[in-house]
Amino acid sequence: MAALTETHHESYAWKSQNNRLGMWLFFISESFLFGGLLVSRFFLWGGTRPDLPQLVPLIITVVLLLSSFYMNRAEVAIAHDDRRTFLRSLLITALLGTIFFLGVLFVEWGFSFNEQGKLVLGNHIHPTDGVYGAVLYGMTGMHALHVLSGVILILILWNLGRKGHFSAKEHFGVEATAIYWHYVDLVWVVFYPALYLIGTPVAHGH
Amino acid sequence: MSIFRLGLVRGLIGGLIGWAFGFALVVGVRLALGLTPQWRPMAPGLAAYEPAVVVAGIFFAIGFMLGAGTMTDWLKWARGIPTPFHHGPRIPGTPEWARYFSVDYSHKVIGVQYGVTGIFLLGVGGILAMIFRLQLAQPELNFVAHDVFNTMISAHGMIMIGSILLGVGAMSNYLVPLMIGASDMAFPRLNAFAYWINLPGAVLLITAMFIGGWNTGWTGYPPLSARAPLGVQYFFLGVFFIGLSSILGSLNIIVTTLRMRAPGMTLFRMPIFVWAAFATAIIQLTATQLIGLSFLMVLVQRILGMGFFDPRGPVWFEVDKWVGGGNPLLFQHLFWFYSHPAVYIFVLPGLGIISELLPVFARKPLFGYKWIAMSSMAIALVGFLVWAHHMFVSGMNNYLRVPFMFSTLLVAVPTGVKFFSWLGTLWGGRIEFKTPLLFSLSAISVFLIGGLTGPPLATVTTDLNLTDTYYVVGHFHATMFGGFVFPFFAALYYWYPKATGRMYSERLGQLHFALMTPAFWVMSLGQVYVGMHGMRRRVATYEEALGIGTGQLLITIAGFVIFISVLIMLYNLAVYARRAPKAAANPWRSRGLEWQIPSPVPEVSFATTPFVVGEPYDYGLPGSRYVQMAPLPAMTGGD
Known part of the structure; x- marks a missing residue:
């Protein structure tokens, strides 16, 4: 068993090319998930949307778009062996991503603790509010889950980068995480108008 | 150990x-x-x-x-610890048998793991079928309580689907790398993950029967599934994890097929099964997300009150400001967007197996290789455009019916291409009637039954009468047996000597064939017959006045004959063949890459890089070659 030979398929560049293809296939697959949610939104809401405050969604959208800039900066930095900028940009991206995530959780969904210390939802819309609540929480929830996993990946990268992993030539992990982050960002670019901008606002209690 | x-x-x-x-x-x-x-x-x-x-x-x-x-x-990777990949057991020193019960990265081990788990689930689903077939053997029996009956038919459906997905995984994982001359799959760790996630899925699916069961059938339509007993939740979760396996496994197959082929193997020199596995993987990669999503939506509707499919809304919940508006039809659209193409996930690999075996046993070139390859891709593509033919009576907009009727009938075209190619391949061949070929032939005959019972269901006018009857059950089982079960058994017999190095008993194999094929004809045509005489799907019993008692009894007897014949196969492969003589290195005189290497396949499949130098199925053409195992002579300049 010890003398087993490795195959010719061993170079980093060759493997990265496999990984890259696999990654894009994963995005194609994920697009069907997000596409299904989007279809559900149009099937159930049609030409309407719930009448919700606009400011918070707008702010967190800007935050998320901004984070993509820093993610790109991190990737460019490592490609030029600029480790300081790489690490700093990763942290900024993770921070902005976390702000987005907490913004969805605690402002948009409105989780908070009341006087008795009970976790309660904010007042403007609940998951049980018919299709409006269901679709809004379903879409923002599925997206927030992806943001959260992206933040975790970025923090893993930061930790590895701190220990001296990745180089200008070998940084597929960074590339993959960056594209994943842009992808999650792009999904929000489609979700945000579908949830908050398109359609006639419907007020509480019809 | x-x-x-x-x-x-x-x-x-x-x-x-x-x-x-x-x-x-x-x-x-x-x-x-x-x-x-x-x-x-x-x-x-x-x-x-x-x-x-x-x-x-x-x-x-x-x-x-x-x-x-x-x-x-x-x-380890996430913590920065290097994880070099090596052939052999993942933990050095693991005995050979223990590799099959542990995480292992070799596609040959994973392929066998898929296959054995698939056959195990086939047995579980089969036993369930035997029990409820007894209940249906005579009118107005009370052998099985009716709610248990509902759980059993629902579990039979989804466990069998899981079993088929595992069987498909077995064939594509074991065969694709060997057939294209690759050392392993492109992502061995992901491959292991994709297999192992099936196990919690299967456990949850089986557990679901014991925590209240569920009465929705395998489709799990709301609003019924939103009110069903607790078991439905583990049914959803089980399907969700098995679906995750489909997605990750298919991603691996696509990358492997596109990136790992041996030198000289252009796309149109790939074995036809690889084309089938590739087309299957495209469907699995994309459509599977939608069944996961639809089941997830019912799951959260039940536990969080998110009313996706609830028109009325949870009115006992006083905090609502927006009430109701959900629509169960949305579930059906999302569900069938996967579950119709899923049928092609089940049958395309099997049809690929038929095309793969016929030229070997007819000793003739495969008739219309490119057409066959493209017909798999065409079926995969058209399969995405037909889902709503399951919904002709659902109350969806009537104007959607006719387009979906036509797109459904269109599937018959690429499928017909396959039938003509099979006939063309057999025509005038010197056919060797060995067990794998016999099973391919039964597959063709059974798939023909499934195919011909299809158009009356695709046509709106006739479907309105036939929907939700045993006619559908007969049609579906014929496509599944013709498209998956028979070809899967053919594949098991054909590649068994490859995987184990031993030859099974040809006699027992032929006995299996002789019992199972006619029994299946009786069962399938019997189901079509009782369906046309008014037997509804998913009912626990029926009245004597329908006059179908004899038909039902015949179906039950035929079902038991099939069950016994499968036991004969298991005896043949698991017991008999262990003390059977060693198989010849290439008992079928196949040209496939996988048969040019020793059996069982050594840890490193290809000691030297194989070179593909010709067309894959040119059996009987003088001077033709497919592969050259030794390195090609070095190119000299100025040639």
């Missing part, structure tokens, strides 16, 4: 710990927030601990995967 070192045992222990952790987590969080540990159910009749049980089910899968060791290398 202690059994506690086996991945399977560790996985189950990890799963149980995960389950307890998940349950305690949810109840603990509620207690910490000063709430009662149990829920106020979101719909009448739901279990008070349902959310905790669901979260526990998710943590069961996570605990299982961590315990089994599927994620060990990834967690």
Whole structure:
């Protein structure tokens, strides 16, 4: 068993090319998930949307778009062996991503603790509010889950980068995480108008 | 070697710990927030601990995967520890038998793991079928309680689908790398993960029967599934994890096929089965997300009250500002967007097996190779455009019916291409009637029954009368047996000497064939017959006045004959063949790459890089060659 030979398929560049293809296939697959949610939104809401405050969604959208800039900066930095900028940009991206995530959780969904210390939802819309609540929480929830996993990946990268992993030539992990982050960002670019901008606002209690 | 070192045992222990952790987590969080540990159910009749049980089910899968060791290398990577890949057992020193019960990265081990798990689930689903066929053998029997009957037919459906997906995984994992001359799959760790996630899925699916069962059929339509007993939640979770396996496994197949082919193997020199596996993988990669989504939506509707499919809304829930508006039709659209193409996931690999075996046993070139390859791709593509033919009576907009009728009938064109090619390949061949070929022939005959009973269901006018009758059951079982079960058995017999190095008993193989083929004709045509005489689907009994008692009895007898014949196959492969003589290196005189190497396949499949120098199926053409195993002579300049 010890003398087993490795195959010719061993170079980093060759493997990265496999990984890259696999990654894009994963995005194609994920697009069907997000596409299904989007279809559900149009099937159930049609030409309407719930009448919700606009400011918070707008702010967190800007935050998320901004984070993509820093993610790109991190990737460019490592490609030029600029480790300081790489690490700093990763942290900024993770921070902005976390702000987005907490913004969805605690402002948009409105989780908070009341006087008795009970976790309660904010007042403007609940998951049980018919299709409006269901679709809004379903879409923002599925997206927030992806943001959260992206933040975790970025923090893993930061930790590895701190220990001296990745180089200008070998940084597929960074590339993959960056594209994943842009992808999650792009999904929000489609979700945000579908949830908050398109359609006639419907007020509480019809 | 202690059994506690086996991945399977560790996985189950990890799963149980995960389950307890998940349950305690949810109840603990509620207690910490000063709430009662149990829920106020979101719909009448739901279990008070349902959310905790669901979260526990998710943590069961996570605990299982961590315990089994599927994620060990990834967690190491995340901490910056190098994880070099090497052939051989993952943990050096693991005995050969233990590799099959532990996480292993070799596609040959994983392929066998898929196959054995698939056959195990086939047995579970088969036993369920035998029990409820007894109930249906005579009118107005009370052999099985009716709610148990409902659980059994539902479980039979989904467990068999899981079994088929595992069987497809077995064939594509074992065969694709060998057939294209690759050392392994492109992502061996992901491959192991994709297999192992099936196990918590299967466990949850089987557990679902014992925690209340569910009465929705395999389709799980709301609003019924939104009110069904607790078991439906583990049915959803089980399908969800098996679906995750489909997605990750298919991603691997696509990358492997596109990137790992031996030198000289252009796309149109790939074995036809690889084309079929590739087309299958495209469907699995994309459509599977939609069944996951649709089941997830019912799951959260039940535990969080999110009313995707609830037109009325949870009116007993006083905080609502927006009420209702849900639509059960949305579920059907999302569900069938996967579950119709899923049928092609089940049959395309099997049809590929038929095309793969016929030229070998007819000693003739495959008729219309490119057409066959493209017909698989065409079926995969058209398969995405036909889902609503399951919904002709659902109440969807009537104008959608005719387009879906035409797109459905269009599927017959690429399928017909395959039939003509099979006939063209057999025509004038010197056919060797060995067991794998016999099963291919039964597959063709049975798939023809399935194919010909299809158009009356695709046509709106006739479907309105036939829908939800046993006619559908007969049609569906004929396509599944013709498209998957018979070809899968053919593949098992054909590649058994490859995987084990031993030859099974040809006599027992032919006995299996002689029992199973006519029995299946009786069963399938019998189902079509009783369906046309008014037997409804999914009912636990029927009246004598329908006059179908004899038909039902024949179906039950035929079902038992099939069951016994499969037991003969298991005896043949698992018991008889162990002391059988060693098989010849290439008993079928195949030209395939996988037959040019020793059997069983050594740890490193190809000692030297194989070169593809010709067309794959030019049997009987003088001077033709497919592969050259020794290196080609070095090119000299100025040639």
